[in-house]
Amino acid sequence: MYLIKTPEGQQAFKERHADLSQRLRSAFLLxxxxxxxxxxxxxxxxxxxxxxxxxxxxxxGWLVQKEAPAMAGGAAMVAPAQVSKSAVPSLAPANVDPASTKRRYQQAYPVAVSITGGLGLKGFRLNLAVEAAMGYEQLAEIAPRIRDAVGDKAYAPLHKVLFAAEAE
Known part of the structure; x- marks a missing residue:
């Protein structure tokens, strides 16, 4: 089950509501x-x-279950990161095995952190997004934002690790 914060929950968080203890605040953030x-x-x-x-x-009512994205354009909630997925034409092809995507993620993650960390405060939010990426797909969704922030030349090593064909 995947949960997301509601506006009411975010307001309770901001107001430090008594029912939201320090330990629950830590969980709520996640x-x-x-x-x-x-x-x-x-x-x-x-x-x-x-x-x-x-x-x-x-x-x-402070947390609700995240709805699955609609397949045919229905009225389901879609996270902004999921919208950008269509903007990345070279996501892993269907025939790439899960071990390959795991390996690509493990190789690409430190490269992405290094690139976004070099942006300083300008790239703080982007660096947080990279650090929050929990797998290949999420890192691939962030890739266009990284390219926009640093340019094609600095982005090239990350693109190679994420999207280049396996040489095995």
Missing amino acids: FDGFRSLAQVLEATAAMGVSKDDVLALVSK
């Missing part, structure tokens, strides 16, 4: 629609956040 409930619970287990705590946030 719900971005890209991390599953299990991943958030695992990340916050040391703080004592339980599934019941999260379900209480859902019952208050």
Whole structure:
């Protein structure tokens, strides 16, 4: 289950609502629609956040389940990063095995962090987006933003690692 913050939840967060304790605030921040409930619970287990705590946030209307993107253009919620996916024509072809995408992600991630880290404060949000990328697909979705920020020459090593054909 993937949860996202509601405007009411974000307002409660900003106002430091009493029902949103410090440990729940930490968990609340992690719900971005890209991390599953299990991943958030695992990340916050040391703080004592339980599934019941999260379900209480859902019952208050501060978190809602993210809807799957519509296949035929229906009225489902689509994250901005998913919209840019169509702007990247060279995403991994259907015949690329999962091991290859995992390997590409592992090789591309440090390159992307290095490139965006070199932007300083100008690229702070972009660097956060790269660090939040949990896999090949999410990193590939951010790639056009990186190219726009640094130019084609600086972006070339990342493009090669992400999208070049495997030489094996």
